[in-house]
Amino acid sequence: VQLQASGGGSVQAGGSLRLSCAASRRTFSNNGMGWFRQAPGEERDFVASISWNAGSTLYKDSVKGRFTISRDNSKNMVYLQMNNLKPEDTAVYYCAAARTAAVSGQKALYNYWGQGTLVTVSS
Numbered sequence: 001v002q003l004q005a006s007g008g009g010s011v012q013a014g015g016s017l018r019l020s021c022a023a024s025r026r027t028f029s030n031n032g033m034g035w036f037r038q039a040p041g042e043e044r045d046f047v048a049s050i051s052w053n054a055g056s057t058l059y060k061d062s063v064k065g066r067f068t069i070s071r072d073n074s075k076n077m078v079y080l081q082m083n084n085l086k087p088e089d090t091a092v093y094y095c096a097a098a099r100t101a102a103v104s105g106q107k108a109l110y111n112y113w114g115q116g117t118l119v120t121v122s123s
Contacts, residue, residue: 021095
């Protein structure tokens with residue numbers, strides 16, 4: 001599975017961005033998917049996850065109520081809608097495909113990663 005993330009950019013605090021992740025093959029529909037982020041000098045952290053059929057989602061506490069993960073299996077796409085962005089959301093965002101069909105916040109369970117897209121939020 002190859003993953004291509006896009007949609008990053010620079011916004012002011014309170015603004016919105018929608019990240020997209022395109023997967024390269026149809027078997028993506030059997031995998032749980034996730035978004036992670038990595039700020040400068042920090043480790044890559046979990047942001048959100050969605051199960052194979054979009055029946056379950058999981059979020060990092062600090063993004064609950066602001067971010068929404070979704071997927072369209074017919075298009076091999078995963079999305080992350082980010083609203084009310086804050087400067088602390090600034091990071092490179094990565095989409096990833098999990099080994100399992102369920103949601104997961106564990107980075108070790110993801111075995112395919114996209115190249116990352118930069119999100120910069122200014123105050």
